[in-house]
Amino acid sequence: xxxxxxxxxxxxxxxxxxxxxxxxxxxxxxxxxxxxxxxxxxxxxxxxxxxxxxxxxxxxxxxxxxxxxxxxxxxxxxxxxxxxxxxxxxxxxxxxxxxxxxxxxxxxxxxxxxxxxxxxxxxxxxxxxxxxxxxxxxxxxxxxxxxxxxxxxxxxxxxxxxxxxxxxxxxxxxxxxxxxxxxxxxxxxxxxxxxxxxxxxxxxxxxxxxxxxxxxxxxxxxxxxxxxxxxxxxxxxxxxxxxxxxxxxxxxxxxxxxxxxxxxxxxxxxxxxxxxxxxxxxxxxxxxxxxxxxxxxxxxxxxxxxxxxxxxxxxxxxxxxxxxxxxxxxxxxxxxxxxxxxxxxxxxxxxxxxxxxxxxxxxxxxxxxxxxxxxxxxxxxxxxxxxxxxxxxxxxxxxxxxxxxxxxxxxxxxxxxxxxxxxxxxxxxxxxxxxxxxxxxxxxxxxxxxxxx
Amino acid sequence: xxxxxxxxxxxxxxxxxxxxxxxxxxxxxxxxxxxxxxxxxxxxxxxxxxxxxxxxxxxxxxxxxxxxxxxxxxxxxxxxxxxxxxxxxxxxxxxxxxxxxxxxxxxxxxxxxxxxxxxxxxxxxxxxxxxxxxxxxxxxxxxxxxxxxxxxxxxxxxxxxxxxxxxxxxxxxxxxxxxxxxxxxxxxxxxxxxxxxxxxxxxxxxxxxxxxxxxxxxxxxxxxxxxxxxxxxxxxxxxxxxxxxxxxxxxxxxxxxxxxxxxxxxxxxxxxxxxxxxxxxxxxxxxxxxxxxxxxxxxxxxxxxxxxxxxxxxxxxxxxxxxxxxxxxxxxxxxxxxxxxxxxxxxxxxxxxxxxxxxxxxxxxxxxxxxxxxxxxxxxxxxxxxxxxxxxxxxxxxxxxxxxxxxxxxxxxxxxxxxxxxxxxxxxxxxxxxxx
Numbered sequence: 001x002x003x004x005x006x007x008x009x010x011x012x013x014x015x016x017x018x019x020x021x022x023x024x025x026x027x028x029x030x031x032x033x034x035x036x037x038x039x040x041x042x043x044x045x046x047x048x049x050x051x052x053x054x055x056x057x058x059x060x061x062x063x064x065x066x067x068x069x070x071x072x073x074x075x076x077x078x079x080x081x082x083x084x085x086x087x088x089x090x091x092x093x094x095x096x097x098x099x100x101x102x103x104x105x106x107x108x109x110x111x112x113x114x115x116x117x118x119x120x121x122x123x124x125x126x127x128x129x130x131x132x133x134x135x136x137x138x139x140x141x142x143x144x145x146x147x148x149x150x151x152x153x154x155x156x157x158x159x160x161x162x163x164x165x166x167x168x169x170x171x172x173x174x175x176x177x178x179x180x181x182x183x184x185x186x187x188x189x190x191x192x193x194x195x196x197x198x199x200x201x202x203x204x205x206x207x208x209x210x211x212x213x214x215x216x217x218x219x220x221x222x223x224x225x226x227x228x229x230x231x232x233x234x235x236x237x238x239x240x241x242x243x244x245x246x247x248x249x250x251x252x253x254x255x256x257x258x259x260x261x262x263x264x265x266x267x268x269x270x271x272x273x274x275x276x277x278x279x280x281x282x283x284x285x286x287x288x289x290x291x292x293x294x295x296x297x298x299x300x301x302x303x304x305x306x307x308x309x310x311x312x313x314x315x316x317x318x319x320x321x322x323x324x325x326x327x328x329x330x331x332x333x334x335x336x337x338x339x340x341x342x343x344x345x346x347x348x349x350x351x352x353x354x355x356x357x358x359x360x361x362x363x364x365x366x367x368x369x370x371x372x373x374x375x376x377x378x379x380x381x382x383x384x385x386x387x388x389x390x391x392x393x394x395x396x397x398x399x400x401x402x403x404x405x406x407x408x409x410x411x412x413x414x415x416x417x418x419x420x421x422x423x424x425x426x427x428x429x430x431x432x433x434x435x436x437x438x439x440x441x442x443x444x445x446x447x448x449x450x451x452x453x
Numbered sequence: 454x455x456x457x458x459x460x461x462x463x464x465x466x467x468x469x470x471x472x473x474x475x476x477x478x479x480x481x482x483x484x485x486x487x488x489x490x491x492x493x494x495x496x497x498x499x500x501x502x503x504x505x506x507x508x509x510x511x512x513x514x515x516x517x518x519x520x521x522x523x524x525x526x527x528x529x530x531x532x533x534x535x536x537x538x539x540x541x542x543x544x545x546x547x548x549x550x551x552x553x554x555x556x557x558x559x560x561x562x563x564x565x566x567x568x569x570x571x572x573x574x575x576x577x578x579x580x581x582x583x584x585x586x587x588x589x590x591x592x593x594x595x596x597x598x599x600x601x602x603x604x605x606x607x608x609x610x611x612x613x614x615x616x617x618x619x620x621x622x623x624x625x626x627x628x629x630x631x632x633x634x635x636x637x638x639x640x641x642x643x644x645x646x647x648x649x650x651x652x653x654x655x656x657x658x659x660x661x662x663x664x665x666x667x668x669x670x671x672x673x674x675x676x677x678x679x680x681x682x683x684x685x686x687x688x689x690x691x692x693x694x695x696x697x698x699x700x701x702x703x704x705x706x707x708x709x710x711x712x713x714x715x716x717x718x719x720x721x722x723x724x725x726x727x728x729x730x731x732x733x734x735x736x737x738x739x740x741x742x743x744x745x746x747x748x749x750x751x752x753x754x755x756x757x758x759x760x761x762x763x764x765x766x767x768x769x770x771x772x773x774x775x776x777x778x779x780x781x782x783x784x785x786x787x788x789x790x791x792x793x794x795x796x797x798x799x800x801x802x803x804x805x806x807x808x809x810x811x812x813x814x815x816x817x818x819x820x821x822x823x824x825x826x827x828x829x830x831x832x833x834x835x836x837x838x839x840x841x842x843x844x845x846x847x848x849x850x851x852x853x854x855x856x857x858x859x860x861x862x863x864x865x866x867x868x869x870x871x872x873x874x875x876x877x878x879x880x881x882x883x884x885x886x887x888x889x
Contacts, residue, residue: 229737232737233737236730236733236734236737237734239730239733240727240730240731240734243723243726243727243730244727246723246726247720247723247724247727249723250716250719250720250722250723251720253716253719253720254713254716254717254720257709257712257713257716258713260705260709260712261706261709264702264705264706264709267702267705268699268702268706271695271698271699271702274845275845275848275849278849282852418740418741421741421744422741422744422877422878425744425745425748425877426874426877426878428748429748429751429870429873429874429877430874432751432866432870433867433870433871433874436863436864436866436867436870437863437867439859439860439862439863440860440863440864440867443856443857443859443860443863444856444860446856447853447856447857447860450849450852450853450856451849451853453845453848453849453852
């Protein structure tokens with residue numbers, strides 16, 4: 001097939017070309033999980049866990065239940081304090097059979113979660129990989145501590161890490177990964193196992209990816225739109241979180257100042273006779289009003305966390321688009337290379353120089369080559385062309401497969417996103433309603449006290 | 454020397470019910486002549502005294518006089534029936550002349566009192582007329598607490614004296630000013646007040662009054678000054694203390710209210726930025742577009758509600774607090790005047806003690822002073838109680854009003870959020886898969 005034809009075909013690819021294969025995920029998983037067979041200690045129990053077609057979460061209970069502070073020496077041999085999180089797992093069967101066995105558990109720190117995620121990103125580049133909770137506290141409003149050791153931060157991170165594990169465990173492709181399973185179950189030496197997969201070597205260099213972004217000639221329109229969307233999503237959620245933090249800050253101020261009423265009403269009531277009681281009790285309500293804002297804003301942090309998850313999800317989306325660009329670019333390069341090689345062959349056989357080449361120039365300057373030389377060159381070229389055609393074929397197949405698989409997961413992600421965000425908005429509205437009702441209650445109480453003045 | 458029980462004051466003679474002034478007032482003269490003199494005072498313990506509404510009064514003892522007063526003051530609920538003078542300030546209008554631009558207000562009066570020629574009046578007055586009235590009242594009724602006026606001067610450039618908010622705030626304060634006078638059993642019978650409410654041409658009366666005054670040549674002011682008070686009687690000292698502490702509390706509350714308004718304003722700024730972000734997000738989404746737009750308009754509604762709340766706070770509540778600070782100032786001045794009168798009396802009493810030979814003529818002068826002191830004390834006490842009661846009512850109204858506004862704010866927000874819940878929960882039917 002001629003390179004230009006390949007390029008044309010690629011440019012024309014639409015969703016109709018994507019054959020949604022029933023067990024695409026299974027096949028893809030197999031393609032990339034060739035490390036499965038090399039891992040030892042693959043018990044029968046785990047075989048059931050990795051049952052085809054069923055996400056891990058259906059078979060296993062997973063939770064991140066506790067946190068602890070540890071001290072130890074870091075990479076540069078310095079003392080450091082860090083937090084570890086307890087991962088508990090228990091087969092679902094164990095409970096339904098009446099007996100509740102104690103869950104298996106192990107401790108992991110944040111950096112290990114990061115390692116797991118990086119592994120998943122490299123191994124499943126066509127999957128929108130769930131994000132981890134933020135590494136450092138961002139979008140804080142003044143009351144919230146930006147300290148990583150702060151108990152509130154640690155607690156919210158615990159929830160975020162649990163959420164991450166549940167997302168992975170409920171994903172039809174990701175949950176089947178062996179490394180993920182071992183992350184949950186293998187206490188010692190998990191890190192070595194991960195490194196042994198050699199996934200780091202497979203990671204695409206940043207430079208390569210950037211290069212591809214600017215040089216792709218026929219980007220898939222859907223992916224371009226998707227990338228544009230992920231940029232928009234990131235931008236708008238960042239802005240939303242930023243402004244929300246400011247709003248929270250101001251709301252806090254309004255409520256707290258009302259607490260001053262409490263104090264002055266109390267003082268004032270001391271110099272009054274008939275008015276005293278009403279003022280005093282009204283003052284108490286003002287104090288309660290001021291105090292109520294702490295709970296209100298703490299609840300709102302959950303909403304902020306839900307938004308943050310999708311802020312970081314946008315990065316995963318963009319990574320999928322970038323990978324596609326890279327594959328596309330490599331295909332285009334291979335095709336282009338093939339085209340140029342064929343052209344060179346043509347030139348050599350016909351003797352005409354169609355395009356400018358250094359060879360052509362030097363031969364003009366220094367004389368023509370001998371027929372033997374030309375023959376040798378042609379032979380090399382033919383071999384290269386054969387290789388090139390093979391490369392284009394595989395690149396094309398790779399691209400097609402990628403496009404297919406990725407789009408399946410993107411559709412899944414879109415549905416999940418819409419549902420999750422709708423729920424987040426509903427719970428936010430419910431929070432606001434609760435806040436309004438509390439406000440009405442407090443001021444009604446205060447009004448009653450005032451009317452008794 | 455402490456204030457003794459009020460002595461029997463000279464009789465006022467036979468008078469019609471409406472001409473009889475307040476039993477504890479010694480300013481009956483103010484009703485008939487422009488310049489008050491102490492000689493013509495009504496008497497307690499005389500036959501013709503009765504309440505303005507005709508109820509006969511037992512005034513045989515001083516104690517019953519004050520109980521009479523108590524009955525007058527605390528029957529707030531019956532005010533509507535026994536009140537015979539209603540005053541309203543409304544309809545501000547701008548007047549532009551070559552010399553100046555100013556606002557006039559319509560002052561409407563409805564009354565059954567015979568002091569007035571007509572049962573109804575409608576006149577136009579400007580701020581300086583109110584100011585004139587207040588000065589007149591202070592001069593002619595120095596023993597009484599005159600309600601405060603809103604601030605006279607406004608910093609040009611900072612406040613727009615012709616803006617709707619400013620004019621409305623001022624109108625309300627002027628309305629309150631006149632209503633307080635109309636409700637006062639002594640002040641409401643003041644001649645100047647009558648003229649203010651009824652005269653078509655107030656300016657010519659003003660000039661007339663000035664001429665009359667200069668003819669009289671006598672200072673209308675009570676306060677002689679220059680005498681030092683030995684000790685304030687306990688009850689007046691307590692009043693002074695209360696006023697000081699109350700001023701302090703009011704100042705604190707004013708500051709807190711201002712702070713809240715400021716915080717709310719800043720909160721509003723952020724909210725106005727917050728809502729639109731949901732809108733811009735909505736434009737990037739498909740299935741989420743409606744829910745996000747819903748949230749955006751919800752936040753916008755809450756913002757508007759907050760704006761209304763803040764406006765109400767600064768236009769209706771803050772002015773009232775400030776007004777009371779002015780009221781307290783005039784209260785303190787009256788207290789000072791009282792101290793002066795007492796000091797004068799004490800000084801004259803001492804002076805008499807040293808000059809035994811002049812016992813015959815001097816006593817009348819001392820007696821005059823003593824009368825002054827006793828009248829002043831009685832008036833002040835009566836006004837104080839009345840003031841305390843009104844203050845309680847005013848603040849009860851003010852604070853319940855403030856609570857109400859906050860309740861309304863939250864109710865508006867609640868309605869907004871409740872209305873979008875169904876929108877958020879709505880499943881798009883027939884939309885199926887989103888287009889890729």
